[in-house]
Amino acid sequence: MTPAFIGLDWGTTALRAYLVARDGRVCAVQPSMDGIIAAAGRFENAFDMIVKDWPSDLPVIAAGMIGSRQGWIEAPYCPCPAGLVEIAGALAHLTTSKGRKILFVPGLSYSDKAGVPDVIRGEETQVFGALYSDKGAFLLPGTHSKWVWVEGGRIVRFATFMTGETYAALKDHTILGRLMTKESDDADAFRSGVTRGFAAPELLLHTIFGTRTLGLFGTIAPTALPSYLSGVLIGSEIAAAMRHLGRAEELKIIGSHVLGLRYLEACRICGVAADIGAVEAAAKGLARIADKAGLFA
Numbered sequence: 001m002t003p004a005f006i007g008l009d010w011g012t013t014a015l016r017a018y019l020v021a022r023d024g025r026v027c028a029v030q031p032s033m034d035g036i037i038a039a040a041g042r043f044e045n046a047f048d049m050i051v052k053d054w055p056s057d058l059p060v061i062a063a064g065m066i067g068s069r070q071g072w073i074e075a076p077y078c079p080c081p082a083g084l085v086e087i088a089g090a091l092a093h094l095t096t097s098k099g100r101k102i103l104f105v106p107g108l109s110y111s112d113k114a115g116v117p118d119v120i121r122g123e124e125t126q127v128f129g130a131l132y133s134d135k136g137a138f139l140l141p142g143t144h145s146k147w148v149w150v151e152g153g154r155i156v157r158f159a160t161f162m163t164g165e166t167y168a169a170l171k172d173h174t175i176l177g178r179l180m181t182k183e184s185d186d187a188d189a190f191r192s193g194v195t196r197g198f199a200a201p202e203l204l205l206h207t208i209f210g211t212r213t214l215g216l217f218g219t220i221a222p223t224a225l226p227s228y229l230s231g232v233l234i235g236s237e238i239a240a241a242m243r244h245l246g247r248a249e250e251l252k253i254i255g256s257h258v259l260g261l262r263y264l265e266a267c268r269i270c271g272v273a274a275d276i277g278a279v280e281a282a283a284k285g286l287a288r289i290a291d292k293a294g295l296f297a
Helices: 043-050 084-088 123-130 163-173 174-179 187-198 202-207 210-216 225-245 257-270 280-290
Strands: 004-011 015-021 028-032 060-063 092-095 101-103 108-111 117-120 138-139 145-151 154-162 251-253 272-275
Touching: 004 280, 015 280, 060 280, 084 123, 084 202, 084 280, 108 154, 108 187, 117 154, 123 138, 123 154, 123 280, 145 225, 154 225, 163 174, 163 225, 174 210, 174 225, 187 202, 187 225, 187 257, 202 225, 210 225, 210 280, 225 257, 251 257, 257 272
Parallel strands: 004 060, 060 101, 138 251, 251 272
Antiparallel strands: 004 015, 015 028, 092 101, 108 117, 138 145, 145 154
């Protein structure tokens, strides 16, 4: 494979650099913990370090929080519906002190029926890297889970759920954590939580308190309570997303292997068809955006 460009998937806590062929195949990858928080004030140095062994004449395109207001340069949000044409047309440009030109992928914005705006930044690139037709539904689990719907080759709507961050806050900073001991992965407790959360998402604030009472009465062991709480939140997320965005024929799950499998199991419990999406979807998505922007012309 001949590398055609350098792709950067640069998020809040981590940076992943790719040496990528024109068709999106990865020639080499270099991970780093220099996310935008750790690299604040020294973005150019972090970039130089991670690509120092790669050809200096290759074009560079970056996606993720590096293009946010807290990043290296702000690439303003592109409103939905948006496809590769709209994204490629809204790329932000920067030239480093050494003369390297870098393109930054914009995030996307979407307002729901109540007029409340939502945003994604980085996930749109992964979605287009995992999209193999003109439509699809995608779940990108994480601290802030993103559910994304594509129609006619364009992202038409999406929603963010603060599931991971809520789980951490509840477990570590509320009374729910008082009965919990060192977390172990308990499949039965997780299944019970998913079922409960999915059945009544409107009762979530009530249901999560059950994590404490089930522990108080010895129904669930202290080591299994975190799994139950995780299940409740994920089950409620799945139900709410289905109601808010519409039920999907099949979800493609994009994300870390461990978390992806957890959500895949939760979808199975809820009767929602799902599968794991493309590996290294960010690199593939960057290749498609770069091609549409004429980077290979």
